[in-house]
Amino acid sequence: MSSALRKQRYLLDYTLSSLARRPGKNLGLLLVYTLIVFMLASVMLFTHALRSEAVAILQESPEIIVQRLVAGRHDLIPAHYLRKMGHIRGVLERKGRLWGYFFDPAVKANYTLMVPDEAQPAADEIEIGATIAATRGVGLGDIISLRSADNRPFSFRVSGILDADSQLVSADLILLSEATFRDFFAIPEGLYTDLVLRVRNPRELRTIAEKLILLLPDTRPILRDEVLRTYDAIFSWRQGIVFVLMAGAVLAFVIFAWDKASGLSGEERKEIGVLKALGWETADVIRMKFWEGAVVSLLAFLLGYLLAYAHVFYTSAALFEPVLKGWAVLYPEFAPIPYIDLLQIATLFIFTVFPYTVATIIPIWRAAITDPDLVMR
Protein backbone atom coordinates (compact mmCIF):
# COMPACT_ATOMS: atom_id res chain seq x y z
CA MET A 1 0.00 0.00 0.00
CA SER A 2 1.40 3.44 -0.88
CA SER A 3 2.05 6.02 1.82
CA ALA A 4 -0.69 8.26 0.34
CA LEU A 5 -3.23 5.48 0.78
CA ARG A 6 -1.97 4.68 4.26
CA LYS A 7 -2.27 8.36 5.10
CA GLN A 8 -5.93 8.32 4.00
CA ARG A 9 -6.50 5.25 6.17
CA TYR A 10 -4.97 7.01 9.17
CA LEU A 11 -7.17 10.04 8.52
CA LEU A 12 -10.25 7.83 8.29
CA ASP A 13 -9.26 6.02 11.51
CA TYR A 14 -8.85 9.35 13.22
CA THR A 15 -12.22 10.51 11.86
CA LEU A 16 -14.00 7.46 13.23
CA SER A 17 -12.40 7.85 16.62
CA SER A 18 -13.25 11.55 16.50
CA LEU A 19 -16.92 10.69 15.86
CA ALA A 20 -16.88 8.21 18.72
CA ARG A 21 -15.41 10.84 21.03
CA ARG A 22 -18.52 13.04 20.68
CA PRO A 23 -21.29 10.46 20.75
CA GLY A 24 -24.03 12.78 22.05
CA LYS A 25 -23.56 15.44 19.41
CA ASN A 26 -23.06 13.03 16.54
CA LEU A 27 -25.89 10.67 17.44
CA GLY A 28 -28.26 13.63 17.85
CA LEU A 29 -27.20 14.99 14.48
CA LEU A 30 -27.49 11.57 12.87
CA LEU A 31 -30.99 11.11 14.29
CA VAL A 32 -32.33 14.47 13.11
CA TYR A 33 -30.59 14.16 9.76
CA THR A 34 -31.98 10.65 9.23
CA LEU A 35 -35.46 11.87 10.11
CA ILE A 36 -35.29 14.66 7.54
CA VAL A 37 -34.04 12.34 4.79
CA PHE A 38 -36.70 9.83 5.81
CA MET A 39 -39.50 12.39 5.49
CA LEU A 40 -38.31 13.85 2.20
CA ALA A 41 -37.61 10.43 0.69
CA SER A 42 -40.97 9.08 1.88
CA VAL A 43 -42.85 11.87 0.14
CA MET A 44 -40.82 11.51 -3.04
CA LEU A 45 -41.09 7.73 -3.18
CA PHE A 46 -44.79 7.63 -2.38
CA THR A 47 -45.76 10.40 -4.77
CA HIS A 48 -43.77 8.71 -7.50
CA ALA A 49 -45.45 5.40 -6.70
CA LEU A 50 -48.89 7.03 -6.87
CA ARG A 51 -48.06 8.58 -10.23
CA SER A 52 -46.83 5.25 -11.56
CA GLU A 53 -49.94 3.51 -10.26
CA ALA A 54 -52.17 6.14 -11.85
CA VAL A 55 -50.38 5.73 -15.17
CA ALA A 56 -50.74 1.94 -14.99
CA ILE A 57 -54.43 2.14 -14.18
CA LEU A 58 -55.20 4.76 -16.80
CA GLN A 59 -53.61 2.64 -19.50
CA GLU A 60 -56.84 0.63 -19.37
CA SER A 61 -59.09 3.69 -19.40
CA PRO A 62 -60.80 5.08 -22.54
CA GLU A 63 -58.72 7.23 -24.84
CA ILE A 64 -61.37 9.95 -25.01
CA ILE A 65 -64.13 10.80 -22.55
CA VAL A 66 -66.83 13.16 -23.78
CA GLN A 67 -68.76 15.20 -21.25
CA ARG A 68 -71.60 17.59 -21.89
CA LEU A 69 -71.36 21.05 -20.41
CA VAL A 70 -74.33 23.18 -19.47
CA ALA A 71 -73.54 26.65 -18.21
CA GLY A 72 -69.97 25.55 -17.87
CA ARG A 73 -70.81 22.58 -15.63
CA HIS A 74 -70.78 18.86 -16.30
CA ASP A 75 -74.30 17.64 -17.18
CA LEU A 76 -75.90 14.41 -18.38
CA ILE A 77 -75.28 13.73 -22.06
CA PRO A 78 -77.96 12.47 -24.49
CA ALA A 79 -77.46 8.97 -25.93
CA HIS A 80 -78.11 10.21 -29.50
CA TYR A 81 -74.73 12.02 -29.40
CA LEU A 82 -73.25 8.53 -29.81
CA ARG A 83 -74.83 8.28 -33.26
CA LYS A 84 -73.40 11.63 -34.33
CA MET A 85 -69.93 10.59 -33.18
CA GLY A 86 -70.13 7.56 -35.39
CA HIS A 87 -69.73 9.85 -38.40
CA ILE A 88 -66.23 10.88 -37.31
CA ARG A 89 -63.60 8.94 -39.23
CA GLY A 90 -61.21 6.98 -36.98
CA VAL A 91 -63.66 6.28 -34.13
CA LEU A 92 -63.44 2.57 -33.42
CA GLU A 93 -65.83 2.09 -30.53
CA ARG A 94 -68.20 4.37 -28.59
CA LYS A 95 -70.49 3.85 -25.62
CA GLY A 96 -72.26 5.64 -22.77
CA ARG A 97 -71.20 5.41 -19.13
CA LEU A 98 -73.24 5.77 -15.98
CA TRP A 99 -71.51 6.72 -12.77
CA GLY A 100 -72.03 9.03 -9.85
CA TYR A 101 -71.22 9.74 -6.22
CA PHE A 102 -73.17 8.89 -3.12
CA PHE A 103 -72.59 10.21 0.38
CA ASP A 104 -73.29 7.58 3.01
CA PRO A 105 -74.16 9.36 6.27
CA ALA A 106 -73.80 6.08 8.19
CA VAL A 107 -70.02 6.12 7.79
CA LYS A 108 -69.66 9.72 6.55
CA ALA A 109 -67.95 8.56 3.37
CA ASN A 110 -68.39 9.09 -0.34
CA TYR A 111 -68.90 6.08 -2.58
CA THR A 112 -68.52 5.94 -6.34
CA LEU A 113 -71.47 4.12 -7.95
CA MET A 114 -70.93 2.78 -11.42
CA VAL A 115 -72.53 0.55 -14.04
CA PRO A 116 -69.94 -1.96 -15.34
CA ASP A 117 -69.59 -2.58 -19.08
CA GLU A 118 -69.99 -6.30 -18.72
CA ALA A 119 -71.44 -8.75 -16.20
CA GLN A 120 -73.79 -6.30 -14.56
CA PRO A 121 -75.12 -7.45 -11.15
CA ALA A 122 -78.80 -8.41 -10.80
CA ALA A 123 -81.31 -5.65 -10.06
CA ASP A 124 -81.15 -5.96 -6.26
CA GLU A 125 -77.49 -6.84 -6.01
CA ILE A 126 -74.26 -4.87 -5.84
CA GLU A 127 -70.56 -5.57 -5.87
CA ILE A 128 -68.56 -3.42 -3.49
CA GLY A 129 -64.97 -2.41 -2.91
CA ALA A 130 -63.05 -4.11 -0.11
CA THR A 131 -62.78 -0.89 1.91
CA ILE A 132 -66.54 -0.34 1.85
CA ALA A 133 -67.05 -3.92 2.98
CA ALA A 134 -64.59 -3.38 5.82
CA THR A 135 -66.03 0.01 6.79
CA ARG A 136 -69.65 -1.13 6.74
CA GLY A 137 -68.75 -4.50 8.23
CA VAL A 138 -70.52 -6.49 5.52
CA GLY A 139 -69.60 -9.59 3.55
CA LEU A 140 -70.96 -11.64 0.69
CA GLY A 141 -74.71 -12.16 0.96
CA ASP A 142 -75.21 -9.34 3.48
CA ILE A 143 -77.64 -6.51 2.83
CA ILE A 144 -76.73 -2.84 2.48
CA SER A 145 -79.41 -0.16 2.58
CA LEU A 146 -78.90 3.17 0.87
CA ARG A 147 -81.27 6.10 0.41
CA SER A 148 -81.71 7.37 -3.13
CA ALA A 149 -81.68 10.93 -4.40
CA ASP A 150 -85.45 11.18 -3.86
CA ASN A 151 -85.14 9.65 -0.37
CA ARG A 152 -86.41 6.17 -1.22
CA PRO A 153 -84.68 3.32 0.65
CA PHE A 154 -82.90 0.76 -1.53
CA SER A 155 -81.71 -2.56 -0.13
CA PHE A 156 -78.97 -4.41 -1.96
CA ARG A 157 -77.52 -7.84 -1.39
CA VAL A 158 -73.73 -7.91 -1.68
CA SER A 159 -73.00 -10.33 -4.50
CA GLY A 160 -69.28 -9.66 -4.79
CA ILE A 161 -66.28 -7.96 -3.16
CA LEU A 162 -63.99 -6.31 -5.71
CA ASP A 163 -60.48 -7.58 -6.27
CA ALA A 164 -57.99 -6.26 -3.71
CA ASP A 165 -55.36 -5.82 -6.46
CA SER A 166 -57.28 -2.85 -7.86
CA GLN A 167 -57.70 -1.16 -4.46
CA LEU A 168 -56.60 2.27 -5.61
CA VAL A 169 -59.63 2.55 -7.90
CA SER A 170 -62.04 0.10 -6.35
CA ALA A 171 -61.81 0.93 -2.63
CA ASP A 172 -64.91 3.15 -2.64
CA LEU A 173 -66.58 1.59 -5.69
CA ILE A 174 -70.08 0.10 -5.88
CA LEU A 175 -71.08 -1.69 -9.09
CA LEU A 176 -74.76 -2.06 -9.88
CA SER A 177 -77.02 -2.71 -12.83
CA GLU A 178 -78.02 0.01 -15.30
CA ALA A 179 -81.71 -0.17 -14.43
CA THR A 180 -81.02 0.08 -10.71
CA PHE A 181 -78.56 2.95 -11.23
CA ARG A 182 -81.12 4.92 -13.27
CA ASP A 183 -83.77 4.25 -10.68
CA PHE A 184 -81.50 5.14 -7.75
CA PHE A 185 -80.32 8.45 -9.24
CA ALA A 186 -83.53 9.18 -11.16
CA ILE A 187 -81.74 9.35 -14.51
CA PRO A 188 -84.12 8.72 -17.41
CA GLU A 189 -83.37 6.42 -20.31
CA GLY A 190 -81.48 8.08 -23.16
CA LEU A 191 -79.09 9.99 -20.90
CA TYR A 192 -75.62 9.03 -19.72
CA THR A 193 -73.10 10.53 -17.30
CA ASP A 194 -70.56 10.70 -20.11
CA LEU A 195 -69.53 8.95 -23.31
CA VAL A 196 -66.28 7.15 -24.07
CA LEU A 197 -64.49 6.55 -27.35
CA ARG A 198 -61.74 4.33 -28.59
CA VAL A 199 -59.90 5.36 -31.74
CA ARG A 200 -58.15 3.40 -34.43
CA ASN A 201 -54.94 5.42 -34.48
CA PRO A 202 -53.81 7.02 -31.16
CA ARG A 203 -51.89 9.70 -33.12
CA GLU A 204 -55.22 11.02 -34.38
CA LEU A 205 -56.62 11.61 -30.88
CA ARG A 206 -56.26 15.39 -31.00
CA THR A 207 -57.75 15.62 -34.48
CA ILE A 208 -60.74 13.57 -33.41
CA ALA A 209 -61.15 15.71 -30.29
CA GLU A 210 -61.16 18.84 -32.46
CA LYS A 211 -63.77 17.32 -34.74
CA LEU A 212 -65.90 16.42 -31.71
CA ILE A 213 -65.93 20.02 -30.55
CA LEU A 214 -67.01 21.17 -33.99
CA LEU A 215 -69.69 18.52 -34.26
CA LEU A 216 -70.97 18.76 -30.67
CA PRO A 217 -70.11 22.26 -29.44
CA ASP A 218 -71.70 21.74 -26.01
CA THR A 219 -69.31 18.91 -25.17
CA ARG A 220 -65.85 18.67 -23.75
CA PRO A 221 -63.56 15.85 -24.91
CA ILE A 222 -61.04 14.77 -22.29
CA LEU A 223 -58.02 12.86 -23.53
CA ARG A 224 -56.37 10.16 -21.42
CA ASP A 225 -53.09 12.09 -21.55
CA GLU A 226 -54.85 15.10 -20.06
CA VAL A 227 -56.18 12.98 -17.21
CA LEU A 228 -52.68 11.69 -16.61
CA ARG A 229 -51.33 15.23 -16.56
CA THR A 230 -54.06 16.25 -14.12
CA TYR A 231 -53.18 13.36 -11.81
CA ASP A 232 -49.57 14.30 -12.11
CA ALA A 233 -50.34 17.90 -11.19
CA ILE A 234 -52.51 16.81 -8.25
CA PHE A 235 -49.82 14.56 -6.85
CA SER A 236 -47.19 17.25 -7.42
CA TRP A 237 -49.44 19.72 -5.64
CA ARG A 238 -49.94 17.35 -2.72
CA GLN A 239 -46.22 16.65 -2.64
CA GLY A 240 -45.67 20.41 -2.58
CA ILE A 241 -48.11 20.79 0.32
CA VAL A 242 -46.26 18.15 2.30
CA PHE A 243 -42.94 19.80 1.50
CA VAL A 244 -44.35 23.14 2.66
CA LEU A 245 -45.63 21.50 5.86
CA MET A 246 -42.20 20.01 6.31
CA ALA A 247 -40.40 23.26 5.52
CA GLY A 248 -40.36 24.20 9.19
CA ALA A 249 -38.77 20.91 10.11
CA VAL A 250 -36.27 21.19 7.28
CA LEU A 251 -35.39 24.73 8.30
CA ALA A 252 -34.96 23.62 11.91
CA PHE A 253 -32.64 20.90 10.65
CA VAL A 254 -30.64 23.35 8.56
CA ILE A 255 -30.16 25.59 11.60
CA PHE A 256 -29.33 22.59 13.78
CA ALA A 257 -26.92 21.16 11.23
CA TRP A 258 -25.29 24.53 10.65
CA ASP A 259 -24.88 25.01 14.37
CA LYS A 260 -23.58 21.51 15.02
CA ALA A 261 -21.55 21.05 11.90
CA SER A 262 -20.21 24.49 11.26
CA GLY A 263 -20.17 26.17 14.62
CA LEU A 264 -16.87 24.80 15.83
CA SER A 265 -16.62 24.60 19.58
CA GLY A 266 -13.56 25.98 21.32
CA GLU A 267 -12.40 22.41 21.90
CA GLU A 268 -12.72 21.54 18.21
CA ARG A 269 -10.88 24.70 17.14
CA LYS A 270 -8.10 23.89 19.59
CA GLU A 271 -7.92 20.33 18.27
CA ILE A 272 -7.47 21.67 14.73
CA GLY A 273 -4.71 23.97 16.00
CA VAL A 274 -2.97 21.09 17.78
CA LEU A 275 -3.14 18.85 14.72
CA LYS A 276 -1.70 21.62 12.56
CA ALA A 277 1.03 22.29 15.11
CA LEU A 278 1.89 18.58 15.06
CA GLY A 279 2.47 18.72 11.33
CA TRP A 280 -0.90 18.07 9.75
CA GLU A 281 -1.40 20.07 6.58
CA THR A 282 -4.48 22.25 6.06
CA ALA A 283 -5.62 19.70 3.46
CA ASP A 284 -5.22 16.85 5.98
CA VAL A 285 -7.42 18.62 8.52
CA ILE A 286 -10.03 19.46 5.89
CA ARG A 287 -9.94 15.90 4.57
CA MET A 288 -10.38 14.50 8.06
CA LYS A 289 -13.34 16.77 8.76
CA PHE A 290 -14.71 16.04 5.30
CA TRP A 291 -14.65 12.34 6.17
CA GLU A 292 -16.40 13.16 9.43
CA GLY A 293 -19.18 15.04 7.66
CA ALA A 294 -19.35 12.42 4.93
CA VAL A 295 -19.69 9.56 7.39
CA VAL A 296 -22.55 11.30 9.24
CA SER A 297 -24.36 12.48 6.14
CA LEU A 298 -23.94 9.28 4.11
CA LEU A 299 -25.03 7.14 7.05
CA ALA A 300 -28.04 9.41 7.66
CA PHE A 301 -28.86 9.40 3.95
CA LEU A 302 -28.64 5.62 3.73
CA LEU A 303 -30.63 5.04 6.92
CA GLY A 304 -33.22 7.69 6.04
CA TYR A 305 -33.68 6.35 2.52
CA LEU A 306 -33.93 2.71 3.64
CA LEU A 307 -36.43 3.63 6.36
CA ALA A 308 -38.43 5.65 3.83
CA TYR A 309 -38.33 2.73 1.40
CA ALA A 310 -39.67 0.39 4.07
CA HIS A 311 -42.22 2.98 5.15
CA VAL A 312 -43.55 3.53 1.64
CA PHE A 313 -43.39 0.03 0.21
CA TYR A 314 -44.05 -2.06 3.30
CA THR A 315 -46.45 0.14 5.31
CA SER A 316 -47.94 2.00 2.31
CA ALA A 317 -46.62 5.31 3.70
CA ALA A 318 -48.82 5.11 6.78
CA LEU A 319 -47.60 8.52 8.01
CA PHE A 320 -48.37 10.55 4.88
CA GLU A 321 -51.35 8.60 3.58
CA PRO A 322 -54.05 11.19 4.40
CA VAL A 323 -52.29 14.03 2.62
CA LEU A 324 -50.81 12.24 -0.35
CA LYS A 325 -53.69 9.96 -1.32
CA GLY A 326 -56.37 12.57 -0.93
CA TRP A 327 -58.82 13.76 1.66
CA ALA A 328 -61.17 10.82 1.39
CA VAL A 329 -62.61 8.90 4.31
CA LEU A 330 -62.20 5.53 2.67
CA TYR A 331 -58.50 5.15 2.12
CA PRO A 332 -57.68 2.42 -0.32
CA GLU A 333 -55.33 -0.30 0.84
CA PHE A 334 -52.82 0.70 -1.78
CA ALA A 335 -49.60 -1.29 -1.92
CA PRO A 336 -47.12 0.60 -4.11
CA ILE A 337 -44.78 -1.42 -6.28
CA PRO A 338 -41.19 -1.11 -5.00
CA TYR A 339 -38.82 0.70 -7.33
CA ILE A 340 -35.54 2.61 -7.21
CA ASP A 341 -35.13 5.77 -9.26
CA LEU A 342 -31.50 6.86 -9.52
CA LEU A 343 -32.39 10.39 -10.58
CA GLN A 344 -34.61 10.75 -7.52
CA ILE A 345 -31.84 9.45 -5.26
CA ALA A 346 -29.39 11.87 -6.85
CA THR A 347 -31.80 14.79 -6.32
CA LEU A 348 -32.32 13.88 -2.68
CA PHE A 349 -28.58 13.43 -2.25
CA ILE A 350 -27.84 16.85 -3.70
CA PHE A 351 -30.40 18.55 -1.46
CA THR A 352 -29.34 16.82 1.76
CA VAL A 353 -25.76 15.56 1.74
CA PHE A 354 -24.20 18.29 -0.38
CA PRO A 355 -25.30 21.34 1.69
CA TYR A 356 -24.35 19.61 4.91
CA THR A 357 -20.89 18.76 3.64
CA VAL A 358 -20.32 22.33 2.45
CA ALA A 359 -21.58 23.67 5.79
CA THR A 360 -19.07 21.44 7.53
CA ILE A 361 -16.09 22.26 5.37
CA ILE A 362 -16.18 26.07 5.25
CA PRO A 363 -15.60 26.81 8.97
CA ILE A 364 -13.08 23.98 9.20
CA TRP A 365 -11.20 25.48 6.29
CA ARG A 366 -11.27 28.90 7.97
CA ALA A 367 -9.86 27.45 11.18
CA ALA A 368 -7.35 25.31 9.32
CA ILE A 369 -5.82 28.19 7.35
CA THR A 370 -5.26 30.26 10.48
CA ASP A 371 -1.88 30.02 12.20
CA PRO A 372 -1.93 27.10 14.67
CA ASP A 373 -0.67 29.37 17.41
CA LEU A 374 -3.68 31.68 17.02
CA VAL A 375 -6.19 28.82 16.80
CA MET A 376 -4.80 27.17 19.93
CA ARG A 377 -4.99 30.42 21.87
Next chain:
Amino acid sequence: MKTIELHQVCKTFNQYQPNEFHAIRDIDLRIEPRQATVLKGPSGSGKTTLLAMIGCLSRPTSGRITLGGETLSGLPERFMTEVRRRTFGFIFQQFNLIRGLTVSENVMLPAYPLGLPRERLGRKTAELLARFDLAPKAQLKVEFLSGGEAQRTAICRALINDPEILIADEPTANLDTRLSAEFMQLAHGLVAEGRTILMTSHDPEVFDSPMIDRVVAIRDGRLEP
Protein backbone atom coordinates in the same frame (compact mmCIF):
# COMPACT_ATOMS: atom_id res chain seq x y z
CA MET B 1 22.50 20.27 12.77
CA LYS B 2 20.90 23.61 12.03
CA THR B 3 21.24 26.96 13.71
CA ILE B 4 18.18 29.14 14.20
CA GLU B 5 18.64 32.84 13.55
CA LEU B 6 16.24 35.71 14.07
CA HIS B 7 16.82 39.08 12.41
CA GLN B 8 14.79 42.10 13.50
CA VAL B 9 11.75 39.95 14.19
CA CYS B 10 8.53 41.72 15.16
CA LYS B 11 5.06 40.37 15.88
CA THR B 12 2.02 42.61 16.07
CA PHE B 13 -1.45 41.35 16.83
CA ASN B 14 -4.57 43.10 15.46
CA GLN B 15 -2.43 45.29 13.23
CA TYR B 16 -3.99 48.65 12.19
CA GLN B 17 -6.86 48.14 14.60
CA PRO B 18 -7.67 50.07 17.77
CA ASN B 19 -6.51 47.11 19.87
CA GLU B 20 -3.17 46.74 18.04
CA PHE B 21 -0.59 45.05 20.25
CA HIS B 22 3.16 44.72 19.68
CA ALA B 23 4.06 41.38 21.27
CA ILE B 24 7.61 41.12 19.91
CA ARG B 25 9.84 44.03 18.87
CA ASP B 26 13.03 43.91 16.78
CA ILE B 27 14.53 40.71 18.15
CA ASP B 28 17.90 39.47 16.93
CA LEU B 29 18.80 36.06 18.27
CA ARG B 30 20.94 33.05 17.38
CA ILE B 31 20.15 29.66 18.84
CA GLU B 32 22.97 27.18 18.62
CA PRO B 33 22.31 23.56 17.82
CA ARG B 34 22.75 20.71 20.38
CA GLN B 35 22.10 23.09 23.25
CA ALA B 36 19.31 23.62 25.77
CA THR B 37 18.21 27.24 25.57
CA VAL B 38 15.64 28.83 27.84
CA LEU B 39 13.67 31.96 27.11
CA LYS B 40 12.89 33.38 30.52
CA GLY B 41 10.61 36.21 31.38
CA PRO B 42 7.42 37.12 33.22
CA SER B 43 3.94 36.33 31.92
CA GLY B 44 3.02 38.42 28.88
CA SER B 45 6.66 39.14 28.03
CA GLY B 46 6.31 37.49 24.59
CA LYS B 47 8.13 34.19 25.25
CA THR B 48 5.38 31.97 23.84
CA THR B 49 4.85 34.22 20.83
CA LEU B 50 8.57 34.09 20.03
CA LEU B 51 8.64 30.34 20.48
CA ALA B 52 5.61 29.94 18.17
CA MET B 53 7.34 31.95 15.43
CA ILE B 54 10.55 29.95 15.72
CA GLY B 55 8.53 26.70 15.57
CA CYS B 56 6.65 27.85 12.43
CA LEU B 57 3.34 27.97 14.34
CA SER B 58 2.94 31.62 13.34
CA ARG B 59 4.70 34.12 11.13
CA PRO B 60 6.48 37.30 12.13
CA THR B 61 4.84 40.56 11.12
CA SER B 62 8.28 41.70 9.98
CA GLY B 63 11.85 40.49 10.16
CA ARG B 64 13.35 37.19 9.15
CA ILE B 65 13.77 33.77 10.75
CA THR B 66 16.24 31.32 9.25
CA LEU B 67 16.93 27.66 9.93
CA GLY B 68 20.35 26.47 8.80
CA GLY B 69 20.51 29.53 6.57
CA GLU B 70 17.13 28.90 4.93
CA THR B 71 14.52 31.59 5.47
CA LEU B 72 11.37 30.19 7.09
CA SER B 73 9.24 33.27 7.53
CA GLY B 74 8.40 33.69 3.85
CA LEU B 75 7.71 30.04 3.07
CA PRO B 76 4.28 29.11 1.73
CA GLU B 77 1.98 27.39 4.22
CA ARG B 78 2.61 23.90 2.83
CA PHE B 79 6.37 24.15 3.17
CA MET B 80 6.06 25.68 6.63
CA THR B 81 4.02 22.62 7.65
CA GLU B 82 6.64 20.33 6.14
CA VAL B 83 9.46 22.07 8.07
CA ARG B 84 7.37 21.99 11.25
CA ARG B 85 6.71 18.26 10.86
CA ARG B 86 10.25 17.23 9.93
CA THR B 87 12.27 19.55 12.13
CA PHE B 88 10.35 20.46 15.24
CA GLY B 89 8.74 18.55 18.07
CA PHE B 90 6.40 20.45 20.37
CA ILE B 91 5.66 20.09 24.07
CA PHE B 92 2.88 22.51 24.96
CA GLN B 93 2.25 24.06 28.34
CA GLN B 94 -1.10 22.28 28.78
CA PHE B 95 0.36 19.31 26.87
CA ASN B 96 -2.57 19.58 24.42
CA LEU B 97 -3.16 15.86 24.28
CA ILE B 98 -6.36 14.93 22.44
CA ARG B 99 -8.88 13.68 24.96
CA GLY B 100 -10.70 10.49 24.12
CA LEU B 101 -7.66 9.05 22.34
CA THR B 102 -5.29 6.58 23.96
CA VAL B 103 -1.70 7.34 24.88
CA SER B 104 -0.36 5.52 21.82
CA GLU B 105 -2.89 7.15 19.47
CA ASN B 106 -1.83 10.58 20.75
CA VAL B 107 1.83 9.72 20.26
CA MET B 108 1.22 8.57 16.67
CA LEU B 109 -0.69 11.73 15.59
CA PRO B 110 2.28 13.67 14.11
CA ALA B 111 3.25 10.62 12.03
CA TYR B 112 -0.16 10.12 10.37
CA PRO B 113 0.51 12.59 7.52
CA LEU B 114 3.69 10.67 6.67
CA GLY B 115 1.70 7.51 5.93
CA LEU B 116 4.21 5.17 7.55
CA PRO B 117 3.41 1.45 7.48
CA ARG B 118 1.26 0.57 10.48
CA GLU B 119 3.67 -2.00 11.89
CA ARG B 120 6.61 0.37 11.67
CA LEU B 121 4.69 3.19 13.31
CA GLY B 122 3.42 0.82 16.02
CA ARG B 123 6.96 -0.40 16.71
CA LYS B 124 8.33 3.14 16.88
CA THR B 125 5.56 4.19 19.25
CA ALA B 126 6.06 1.15 21.48
CA GLU B 127 9.81 1.86 21.69
CA LEU B 128 9.22 5.47 22.71
CA LEU B 129 6.60 4.53 25.28
CA ALA B 130 8.91 1.90 26.74
CA ARG B 131 11.77 4.41 26.90
CA PHE B 132 9.61 6.86 28.88
CA ASP B 133 8.07 4.18 31.13
CA LEU B 134 4.65 4.51 29.52
CA ALA B 135 4.32 1.06 27.95
CA PRO B 136 1.76 -0.14 30.51
CA LYS B 137 -0.35 2.95 29.82
CA ALA B 138 -0.29 2.63 26.01
CA GLN B 139 -3.98 1.80 25.68
CA LEU B 140 -5.17 4.14 28.42
CA LYS B 141 -7.16 7.23 27.43
CA VAL B 142 -5.06 10.33 28.12
CA GLU B 143 -7.62 11.93 30.43
CA PHE B 144 -6.77 9.23 32.99
CA LEU B 145 -3.04 10.07 33.10
CA SER B 146 -1.25 11.84 35.95
CA GLY B 147 0.49 15.18 35.22
CA GLY B 148 3.90 13.50 34.84
CA GLU B 149 2.52 10.76 32.60
CA ALA B 150 0.73 13.31 30.45
CA GLN B 151 3.95 15.26 30.04
CA ARG B 152 5.94 12.15 29.13
CA THR B 153 3.23 11.30 26.60
CA ALA B 154 3.64 14.80 25.14
CA ILE B 155 7.41 14.23 24.96
CA CYS B 156 6.90 10.91 23.16
CA ARG B 157 4.56 12.63 20.72
CA ALA B 158 7.14 15.36 20.14
CA LEU B 159 9.79 12.72 19.37
CA ILE B 160 7.77 10.38 17.11
CA ASN B 161 9.04 12.01 13.90
CA ASP B 162 12.58 12.14 15.29
CA PRO B 163 12.91 15.96 15.13
CA GLU B 164 16.18 17.86 15.44
CA ILE B 165 14.68 20.59 17.56
CA LEU B 166 12.36 20.26 20.54
CA ILE B 167 10.27 23.24 21.50
CA ALA B 168 8.72 23.24 24.97
CA ASP B 169 6.46 25.99 26.25
CA GLU B 170 6.56 26.25 30.06
CA PRO B 171 7.16 22.50 30.33
CA THR B 172 7.26 22.46 34.12
CA ALA B 173 4.43 24.89 34.79
CA ASN B 174 1.99 22.09 35.61
CA LEU B 175 4.44 19.82 37.42
CA ASP B 176 5.59 19.53 41.01
CA THR B 177 9.25 19.87 42.01
CA ARG B 178 10.04 16.16 41.66
CA LEU B 179 8.48 15.92 38.19
CA SER B 180 10.14 19.18 37.11
CA ALA B 181 13.54 17.72 38.04
CA GLU B 182 12.62 14.54 36.18
CA PHE B 183 11.79 16.61 33.08
CA MET B 184 15.12 18.42 33.27
CA GLN B 185 16.88 15.06 33.35
CA LEU B 186 14.95 13.95 30.30
CA ALA B 187 15.77 17.19 28.50
CA HIS B 188 19.41 16.75 29.35
CA GLY B 189 19.32 13.25 27.88
CA LEU B 190 17.75 14.52 24.67
CA VAL B 191 20.44 17.20 24.27
CA ALA B 192 23.06 14.51 24.87
CA GLU B 193 21.49 12.64 21.93
CA GLY B 194 22.32 15.66 19.79
CA ARG B 195 18.99 17.46 19.76
CA THR B 196 18.41 21.17 20.24
CA ILE B 197 15.98 22.14 22.98
CA LEU B 198 14.36 25.53 23.15
CA MET B 199 11.98 26.19 25.98
CA THR B 200 10.27 29.01 27.77
CA SER B 201 10.05 29.23 31.52
CA HIS B 202 9.73 31.60 34.41
CA ASP B 203 10.63 28.80 36.82
CA PRO B 204 14.08 29.23 38.47
CA GLU B 205 14.26 25.43 38.82
CA VAL B 206 14.53 25.42 35.03
CA PHE B 207 16.69 28.39 34.08
CA ASP B 208 19.05 27.99 37.05
CA SER B 209 19.51 24.30 36.29
CA PRO B 210 23.09 23.26 35.39
CA MET B 211 21.57 21.28 32.53
CA ILE B 212 20.69 24.49 30.67
CA ASP B 213 23.32 25.82 28.30
CA ARG B 214 21.95 29.29 27.71
CA VAL B 215 19.33 31.58 29.19
CA VAL B 216 17.80 34.41 27.13
CA ALA B 217 15.81 36.98 29.07
CA ILE B 218 12.85 38.69 27.45
CA ARG B 219 10.62 41.46 28.77
CA ASP B 220 7.87 43.45 27.05
CA GLY B 221 8.67 41.83 23.75
CA ARG B 222 12.35 42.79 23.75
CA LEU B 223 15.47 40.85 24.68
CA GLU B 224 17.13 42.02 27.87
CA PRO B 225 20.85 42.62 27.67
